[in-house]
Amino acid sequence: MELWQEMLRQSVDSGKDLVERFSFDPEMAERLNKLFHIRINPYYLSLIRYPGDPIWLQCIPDSQELEEDDLPEDPLAEDAHSPVPSIVHRYPDRVLFLTTSQCSMYCRFCTRKRKVGDSTKINMRYIQDGIDYIAAHPEIRDIILSGGDPLMLTDYMLEKILKGLREIPHVEIIRLGTKMPCVLPQRVTPKLCKMLKKYHPIYVNTHFNHPWECTPEAKSSCGMLADAGVPVGNQAVLMKGVNDDPDIMLELMRKLLTMRVRPYYLYQADITKGANHFRTPVSVGLDIMDKLRGHTSGLAIPHFVIDAPGGGGKIPLLPQYVLGKNGNQVILRNYKYDIYTYPDVESEPGEATREPEPKVTRKKKTRKKKQYKPDKEQV
Numbered sequence: 001m002e003l004w005q006e007m008l009r010q011s012v013d014s015g016k017d018l019v020e021r022f023s024f025d026p027e028m029a030e031r032l033n034k035l036f037h038i039r040i041n042p043y044y045l046s047l048i049r050y051p052g053d054p055i056w057l058q059c060i061p062d063s064q065e066l067e068e069d070d071l072p073e074d075p076l077a078e079d080a081h082s083p084v085p086s087i088v089h090r091y092p093d094r095v096l097f098l099t100t101s102q103c104s105m106y107c108r109f110c111t112r113k114r115k116v117g118d119s120t121k122i123n124m125r126y127i128q129d130g131i132d133y134i135a136a137h138p139e140i141r142d143i144i145l146s147g148g149d150p151l152m153l154t155d156y157m158l159e160k161i162l163k164g165l166r167e168i169p170h171v172e173i174i175r176l177g178t179k180m181p182c183v184l185p186q187r188v189t190p191k192l193c194k195m196l197k198k199y200h201p202i203y204v205n206t207h208f209n210h211p212w213e214c215t216p217e218a219k220s221s222c223g224m225l226a227d228a229g230v231p232v233g234n235q236a237v238l239m240k241g242v243n244d245d246p247d248i249m250l251e252l253m254r255k256l257l258t259m260r261v262r263p264y265y266l267y268q269a270d271i272t273k274g275a276n277h278f279r280t281p282v283s284v285g286l287d288i289m290d291k292l293r294g295h296t297s298g299l300a301i302p303h304f305v306i307d308a309p310g311g312g313g314k315i316p317l318l319p320q321y322v323l324g325k326n327g328n329q330v331i332l333r334n335y336k337y338d339i340y341t342y343p344d345v346e347s348e349p350g351e352a353t354r355e356p357e358p359k360v361t362r363k364k365k366t367r368k369k370k371q372y373k374p375d376k377e378q379v
């Protein structure tokens with residue numbers, strides 16, 4: 001058995017553990033355990049500094065998960081975009097491929113709580129169906145292995161999947177969405193890296209949320225992946241009490257760059273049943289973006305996105321940098337809120353405007369469609 005597998009076996013993973021190690025009320029611990037899996041491996045557990053700290057909040061269950069919140073279990077309508085159980089096909093040219101229901105740590109804010117940890121919903125027996133689906137759809141060129149955490153699979157099983165995918169000529173890139181470099185960095189071994197290298201181009205997107213997670217062990221695992229030629233990106237989730245603070249986020253993004261990890265997305269927390277207590281106002285995310293851009297390396301700046309409720313995909317949000325238009329002068333502000341004007345280029349009459357008219361479903365009168373024309377009011 002490899003070290004990481006050994007460590008997994010020593011995880012806190014039951015209501016009984018919560019009672020014994022964290023003095024939970026036994027009845028509450030059982031209810032929480034029934035609601036969503038508990039697993040905190042000894043490495044991640046060691047990062048906790050005090051009860052209720054940003055690491056604790058991410059991994060130790062909380063009574064707020066039990067609140068009757070009437071929120072959806074599948075906020076992104078992934079099931080509606082799932083042609084076979086292991087595939088979520090929302091975008092034209094890429095798919096999520098759910099390969100295992102297991103994670104080395106169950107995040108309390110997980111958006112896929114309804115499926116993760118439940119092997120009747122995500123199961124290895126659906127893997128062949130997934131590969132067959134991808135093979136039958138030549139428009140799919142980008143595969144994102146997800147789950148659960150695909151690095152919970154053994155190297156042997158993972159290689160079987162990668163090999164299967166690489167036999168499909170239209171598959172261009174393969175991404176692994178894994179939290180392991182953050183939660184169980186011991187999973188990234190020389191043997192794993194050597195295997196991954198055979199199936200390039202491979203990308204990894206990992207998931208750090210707080211600077212305390214940027215340990216020497218984590219740095220070493222990200223470095224090994226980078227040395228194997230795997231570009232590593234980070235997808236963070238904005239969460240109340242964890243990282244909803246511009247200084248913490250700045251520190252996290254800078255630390256990631258020193259670990260050779262490129263910030264990719266910053267997600268607004270999804271509206272998920274049992275995870276509502278993590279949500280922050282949209283303005284908090286915009287404020288963070290405002291305090292990153294210009295104040296630190298452009299490389300440290302992720303895209304702030306909201307995954308549209310109901311399954312519309314990721315929508316980027318930016319602070320307002322365009323303040324208006326005066327004739328052909330575009331009025332802009334920089335990161336210090338200094339104002340600048342930029343003389344725009346007049347578009348030729350009849351030239352196609354770049355922005356399409358937004359699709360609005362009008363309920364009452366259907367008015368005659370007007371050609372979209374940028375004007376003073378509309379910037």
Ligand SMILES: *Cc1c(COP(=O)(O)O)cnc(C)c1O
Pocket residue numbers: 088089090091094095096144314
């Ligand atoms: C996030 C996501 C992707 C990948 O999106 P990118 O913007 O290409 O990183 C693909 N499919 C689904 C269903 C997703 O949620």
Ligand code: SF4
Pocket residue numbers: 102103105106107109110111112116147148149179
């Ligand atoms: S690692 Fe990902 S899939 Fe697993 S519990 Fe955390 S957020 Fe959910």
